[in-house]
Amino acid sequence: MAEDRSGDVIVVGSGVIGLTTALVLAESGRRVRIWTREPAERTTSAVAGALWWPYAIEPQDLARTWALRSLSVYEELAARPDETGVRMVEGVMGEARLDEQGPWAAARLPGLRASTAEEYAGSGLWAELPLIDMPVHLAWLRARFLRAGGVVESRVVTDLAEARAQARVVVNCTGLGARELLGDTAVRPVRGQLVIVENPGIRTWLVSTDAVAGTTTYLFPQPGRLVLGGTTDDGEWSLEPDPAVAAEIVARCAVLRPEVAGARVLGHRVGVRPVRSAVRLERDALGGGAAGGGVLVHNYGHGGAGVTVAWGCAEVVLGLVD
Numbered sequence: 001m002a003e004d005r006s007g008d009v010i011v012v013g014s015g016v017i018g019l020t021t022a023l024v025l026a027e028s029g030r031r032v033r034i035w036t037r038e039p040a041e042r043t044t045s046a047v048a049g050a051l052w053w054p055y056a057i058e059p060q061d062l063a064r065t066w067a068l069r070s071l072s073v074y075e076e077l078a079a080r081p082d083e084t085g086v087r088m089v090e091g092v093m094g095e096a097r098l099d100e101q102g103p104w105a106a107a108r109l110p111g112l113r114a115s116t117a118e119e120y121a122g123s124g125l126w127a128e129l130p131l132i133d134m135p136v137h138l139a140w141l142r143a144r145f146l147r148a149g150g151v152v153e154s155r156v157v158t159d160l161a162e163a164r165a166q167a168r169v170v171v172n173c174t175g176l177g178a179r180e181l182l183g184d185t186a187v188r189p190v191r192g193q194l195v196i197v198e199n200p201g202i203r204t205w206l207v208s209t210d211a212v213a214g215t216t217t218y219l220f221p222q223p224g225r226l227v228l229g230g231t232t233d234d235g236e237w238s239l240e241p242d243p244a245v246a247a248e249i250v251a252r253c254a255v256l257r258p259e260v261a262g263a264r265v266l267g268h269r270v271g272v273r274p275v276r277s278a279v280r281l282e283r284d285a286l287g288g289g290a291a292g293g294g295v296l297v298h299n300y301g302h303g304g305a306g307v308t309v310a311w312g313c314a315e316v317v318l319g320l321v322d
């Protein structure tokens, strides 16, 4: 007799996208398993800074919608920062202007205003945004998923048919892994390097973009550390920190905040962003329905903003699985 797979969901991947999606599906009453090559703490998601802002993600309009939905969730989670890893923190988004942001941000972000010359030498926006301590947040997501009855299994998927043979619904949240899994060359690596230093007393975040040099420099205060960034190395896969690049990141940050210059280095982090021409968030026309009667949904390619859009995308998946 055929196995009853009607209630089963397999989510492939346990980065922030896979965990958040699996959690939303499990809390909707479905039986959900995660299959993952790496545990959450060894994913790109664990490396992220992570500031809520739709950076390096396409398409912009949809990303903003998903980001705003996620913002509402992060605002709630920020009431329990030690547990969830989410905090609302003030800071300056350099080279951003109020009139360029349009109504999407201005209407939703209380207190959004142009930064003063004292806060930032260039033109920028002062905002209070979610700043997420990813190791804590990923562990919290996983624990909440397990409490909702979810199961996490360590498993490398070489063909999504393996998952489809075992569950009616399969959600592909493999990030950059989709490149090999599906042969999708539209998703490509954009490497990012960070330096972790002892915080010399910085309480606000800062992002500064130099269009001429092509660099984005940032400082994110996290509990017990200050995260300094960064790089955007298109097409680069290496997870090895480059000492010369690390020194250059510290120097760039010290131009913005001189007290960083002598800060003790605690460590280095490197991650590879899954940048895609457009996030793939859709029900697979070939994989869904037909012979097996199953559903295949893709949710990958969130570039430099997977944390920013995770909850909004997970809710879209929820609407696609039935």
Ligand SMILES: Cc1cc2nc3c(=O)[nH]c(=O)nc-3n(C[C@H](O)[C@H](O)[C@H](O)COP(=O)(O)OP(=O)(O)OC[C@H]3O[C@@H](n4cnc5c(N)ncnc54)[C@H](O)[C@@H]3O)c2cc1C
Residues within 6 Å of the ligand: 012, 013, 014, 015, 016, 017, 018, 035, 036, 037, 038, 039, 040, 043, 044, 045, 046, 047, 048, 049, 050, 051, 052, 053, 155, 156, 157, 158, 173, 174, 175, 176, 177, 178, 181, 191, 192, 193, 194, 230, 270, 271, 272, 273, 274, 300, 301, 302, 303, 304, 305, 306, 307, 308, 309
């Ligand atoms: C330096 C840096 C800074 C960043 N800063 C921010 C920020 O401030 N704000 C923000 O929103 N975003 C930021 N990002 C981007 C963010 O980290 C990514 O968009 C996000 O982590 C993508 O999440 P994901 O779950 O899709 O991918 P991942 O975290 O890479 O997870 C993919 C999962 O799929 C699994 N997998 C892959 N292939 C297979 C397979 N074949 N079989 C089984 N499992 C598989 C992996 O093991 C992993 O569990 C930053 C990224 C970097 C590198």
